[in-house]
Structure formats: C-alpha cells, structure tokens
Amino acid sequence: MSDDSLWFRPPPRPSHPPIAPTPVETPRVEISIDGQAVAVPDTATILDACRSIGIDTPTLCYLETLTPVNVCRVCVVEVKGSRTLVPACSRRVEPGMEIQTNSPRVQLSRKMVLEFLGSSVDLSTAPTALEYSSRYGANAGRYGPAKEAALAGERDAREPGHHHPPGSLHAETVAQPVKIDNNLYVRDYSKCILCYKCVEACGTDAQNTFAIAVAGRGFDARISTEDNIPLPDSACVYCGNCIGVCPTGALMFKSEYDLRQRGEWDEARQTKTDTICPYCGVGCTLSLHVQDNQIVKVTSPLDVEVTHGNLCIKGRFGYGFVQGGDPDKE
C-alpha cells in the first residue's frame, strides 16, 4: 500500500459542508394576540405564537419534548368566535385568529384550575404551580379543609363510577401514603396533578417502555402500573425519564426524598454542572446536582440533541461509584 492511500492520508475536505435537506418552507399565518399582529408558520400553536412575542403563558402538562395532551387547562386562551376557551399548547394557529391571553374570562379560568389543583393536590414541591397560583390569586382554601388522606392502596382499588359525591365541608384530595418499592425513585401520588407527562415520556415520546398509564376515571383517575403492581414487578426499566419531566415532585429520586425526609435537602447549597455520561459511547449530557461534594441527583437538559433530556438507568442512577458505593449497602 502506498502512503498516499486512504489508509495513510485522510480524504479531502468536501467542497461544501454536508447539511440536512432543507425542509419545505411552511406558509406564514397572520394572527392577532392581545391586539398585537403576529406572523407565525402555519404549523405553530397558539402557545408558540405567544412565546414568539414574549407572552408568558402558564403551562403544567406541556413540555417541548412531549406531544401535547392538553389536560391541565392552565394555558387556555380566548379565541374570538370560539364558544369555549381553547388550550394554547395544542391548538394550531389559523389565519385571522384573534386571541386574548389575559382577559377576565381567561384569568378566572386559570385561577379556578389552580384552585382545584391546590385544594386537592400537595403542591409543596411544585414551584411552578405555586408561582402561577399566586400570579392568578388562587385561593385553594375556599373549598374547605382537606379531607383525611386515603389509606395505602385505597385509591388504587377504586372502581370507575363507584365514588361518592363530595360533601360540602371538606375538599376532596388525592392524599395518600408515598409508594416506596425500590431504591432509585419514589412515587408520591399525593403530589400528582395527572399531567400525563410521565406517561408520555414512558411511552412513544421517549422511552417506549409503556410501564405506566392512567387508570380509573374522573377524580379517581391515577397513574398506575399494570394492575397496580410494584415497580420491580412491572415493565419499568428505571430510566427515570418520568422523573425528569414530572413538574410537581410526585416522582422523586430516592436520594432527594431521603435528604428531604432528614431535613437535609438544601438547594441553596447545591451546584449543577453539565458533563458527559461515563458509560456507553452515545455521549449523553448529565447535569450533576451536587450538595456537599456528593451527587444528589442527575438530570439532562432538554435542549441537547443527543438526549432531549432523556437518560438510561446507568446515566441517571449509576454514579454511586464515585462516592464510595451505595449507601444502602454500607
């Protein structure tokens, strides 16, 4: 082999950098938002259009990386000619749409949604929901004191249609004991607002494992494994991508849960540093949350095209080897 063969010398540089085929340009649509004229691609949602002009529309069930399920209804806006309010996260723009994002009707609706959530769900680890509640003046207390929490497994056993009409003195809640059935993460469904994000992340939007779904109907609806079996018996592969998208802390790393239980969780003392996973060669970005020189949890940024925020069990949980092993084993 002569030393000018490809084995010895790299090939020449291409004349033009290789690029992806240019997508077909989509037509633009003119709409008005709060009286302001806006032009956006016809594939955009109302939420996209609002964000493009800096309007902060609240969202709880929406995430850029997930298919909108429009269940939380906190993003609703008023569209001229529409009888009902429409969810901004999933409604595509149409030519000539006239949208109000902050009308009294929108404000009232958002306030009600947040009050219902606040009266029935523990939002103590859901900073976004709390911020919205205060923005819209939600007063969850006006539905009365919370009813006593359900016993372990009680809500999981409810049959569709078998619930009783609520009394007027107490607020119905989803309060129940936290589910701890493995060493990696806990499920505290007292904090679940049924946003479906975990179901989406476990399903076709990312992991395609389908370990969880929504069971039950109405107020008894809840996130469940098949037949409510414990996680270790389920299809769960502990990627933790459900934890990554949970907006309320209902799904929580065991490491974080334990520190909170001991009163030692302190975000003011934490740093967050992006690095690359030490396992396989895919090169996933890990955000290491560190408190007192110990990694306390691992997340991944949504805007990295390698991961879109998703990790596997090794990247998400396999960091113990740098800090002297698994505390549970010691």
Place this chain on the structure above:
Amino acid sequence: MFGAGGGTNSYREVEETNVILLWGSNARETHPIFFHHLLRGINHGARLFTVDPRQTSSARWADVWLSLDVGTDIMLANAVGREILAAGLENREFIGHATTGIEAYKAAVEPYTLERAEQVTGVPRQAIREMAHAYAQAERAMICWTLGITEHHNGVDNVLALINLALLTGHVGRYGSGLNPLRGQNNVQGGGDMGALPDRLPGFQHVEVEEFRAKFDQRWGVKVPPKRGWNLTQMFEAMEHGELKALYVLGENPLQSEADQALARRRLENLDFMIVQDMFLTATGQMANVVLPAGAGWCESDGTVTNSERRVQRVRKAVNPPPGARDDVAILFDLAKRLGHDWGQPNSEQIWDELRALSPPHTGMSYARLEASHGLQWPCYDENDPGELFLHSRLWEQPLNGPQVAFQPVQDDPPVERLTPEFPLRLTTGRRLDDYNTGVQTSGFSSPLRRGETIDISPDDATRLGVCSGEMVRVSSRRGHVEVPVWIDERLRPGLAFMTPHFQDEVATNILTIDATDPKAGTAEFKAAAIRVDRIGAN
C-alpha cells in the same frame, strides 16, 4: 472507514431514514438513548431489520429479525450483496463514480447464493432476500453495528462486508444513509481520535508518514518514533515472549476484560514492572508494582470526550476526588517532570488548544465554541466550520472530489472454535441494560433489574440437560470452568448460550472465552466460544 474512523451519520439522521439494519447490536440495552432516536425513526415509518443470533430486546422492535448462527455474518452479508446484484438493484451510477473493484466484488460474492446462506446462517432465504431488496431500494438506509460484528477473530472482515453493501447501494455520504459503529464505551471514539492507537497520531495522522510526524517533532521538540507500535493483543503476546517488560495501565482492567483470563494472568505475571492508574483497586491493580489513585475523569476533572456521532463534548469537574486521588493529567504532568520534562501547570484548555494546532479535523473547535453549542462534530477545520453532520459527502460531488473507494471483498470464515460432542453449545457474550463491562462502576448502585450472573440457555437445552432455572451448573470450555446458576430464556434458540462479563468477581466469564484475535484489529472472539454445561454432582 475510507480514511477516518468514525460513524458517518448523526443520531438525528436515524430519525429520518427509511431502512435500518441493526447488525450485531442490542442497542435497546447497550445504547439506550441512541435507540430513542432509532425508535423515532420507526415511529416515522422506517423499517428495522435486526441481525442477531439472539432475539434481543432490540429485535423485538424489528420488522424482520434475522437470527443468524453466531459468526456467519459474512456469509449473510455476501449473500445480501449477491442478491442485490442478481436483482439488478445495485447503484451503478455511484459504483462507477466513486468506487473501484466492483468486478472483484461480484466474483467474490458469486458463490454466496441464498440457498447456501440459508443453510449456513440458518436464516430463511426469504428473509435475506427481503432485507437485501429493502436495503437496496430504500431512498435512505443506514447500517448500525456494535460488538456482534467486531468481537470475532475476523471482526475487520465483518466490517468490510458491511461497508461493501453500502458501496454497492450508494448508502453512504448522504443524509440518512451511512455506516455507523456504535461506540461501546464513553470516549472510545475520542481515544482513537486523540491518537491512542498504535499507528496514529492525533487526528488519524499516520505515524509512518514523515510530513505528519514532522509537525509533532517540531511542536514537541522530540522525535516521534517513525514506526507503528503494538496493539493490545500484540502487547499481550509480547509479554508472553518477554519482549514487553513494563506496562503502564490507565483506566483499564485487562486481567478481567481480556478473553481467556488464565492466559491473561500468566502474561501479566511475566512482566518485570506494572503501574496501574485507576480510580479503583481493580483486579489488575492488585497485581501492580505501583498503583496511582486517579480521580473520575467524567466528574472530577475538566476536558473533552467524543461520542459515536463524532461530537466533541465538554466534560466538567462537579465534585472533588477523595483524598489521595488525583486528576489523570496532573499525574502525567508530574511523571513527565520526574523524567526531565517540565510541562508547566496542567490546564485542560491549553492541552486542547495544542491538539487543535496539530490535528486539522479538530482545529475549529475552540472551548468557547464547544461551550456555546453542546459540542461540535469533527471534522471541523476552522472556526467558521459548522462541523460535518455526515461524512463522505465528497463521494457524491461532481466531479468526484478525491480518490475513489475500493470494494474489499471478504470471505466467510466461521468461528475458530468449532462445536464438538464434548463442547456442543455456542457461548456468546454481551451486556445487559443496567450493568457495564466488568462491573467495576455499576456495582456502585443497586439496580432493581439486577439478577447477578447466570448462564442463559434455551428451554430445549434446559430440558435436555435436566436443569431448572436457578440451578447451579458447571460451565466448561477448553480453557477452564466456572459455576453459575441457570436462567432459562425462551428467546434463545437451542444450542445457544449467553453470559455477560459484568460479575467477574463472582463468575469469571472470561475464563471461558477464547483469545482468538483478529489479525488487523487485535479484537478477541468474545462472541463465540464452545462450551458444555454439566449438572453439579452429575459427573
């Protein structure tokens, strides 16, 4: 391939391709986040063909699973090539424009009929035909592979057989079409790119080319040795013959990761002197004369790694190493000082800038650009270069830019160790989702999925042997034996057994594996040993 060792496509392209051949890879478990991209491709309508002796969790997503016999990959690939030619589905325009040697390839694959391939591989001829036609006729198609291709005594030939298919169909150098080895270890790509290969300087510059060497001579003020060195396998052979007397091991555990562990131990014991620099006192470290405790590169130091899509990414220090453990680079700097070279204070950005000055494909990647972009893909020749989304686009330029690429015909060559009445089962090895290599790192967390090491066998073999799930058995190869519980796996075919290297301290799987290595790459045939399984107390 074709002068640069790296996956030709980006992950995002698998989301928009039409046909995917996943060959010798269980990416669902070994590269889970790459598989997310692949699943998007499937959800967008791509057809997936998996080629694997095992019905892996990846194979369960496939339109067609081609369950070939272990080590018959070339038989299958050549039959696919022959069928494409027989059906007239080759890309004649691309072949004429960008390749040489098609006639030799045609002649070489002529004997690989569908009938013969079915007989040798065990894959029904209709399935081979279907994959050949789907691959050749696709607008875009990608081949992705892992160690099922490379961990054979003829791993390089296996790769060449796949490259030939891409050349035959023009499925390389275009968006969504290409050849992609999925790298099994963090920064195994970057290690090669940085010149941690016996014949390369950083940036794939061959050490035997004077012009490349001269740049490094000048920058470093010392003469770079003009001849290629030994690969890992050659080093181990040289230990045996006493030609290699001292070994400096950084972040490797070869005693447990090499095939044929008894042989590896004898060879390491033959050394006069061994240094092990590692975060753990590994089994190899316990044999060393000197151990240098190192920090964890990925979270206790600053630097870069490179992933399977050639993306150079920043690694950052998030925690301090435990007392006594130090940054690898700081250790190397101190060592250099003791040897009479003062390199100053270690600084990851300065080291990177030196690399950029010497390696053209990295020149455009300043730390500032890497920070701003979540990483850049090589080659990236200057600060305005966006980096290459996919490689070898030059092959489609009119007129052709640079040399043509040659077909490299290869012949079928079955695993070195044949099955015999004494050793009638085929043992293949691989990883599971929640564990990693020799388990040094993953033993640090408690996985609910972990069930420890087992020998996985088919229900038929379990019945024939009279063993049940969980029963301890004795597994023997010509090199040694281990005791391990049985796991009955309905997705394994009769005659095929599976183990992992994850629990070496409990079950030293590599006592069983064979040190038959590829003459070009030095990779051992971890995927094909002949074994027997005996009930304990039966003999």
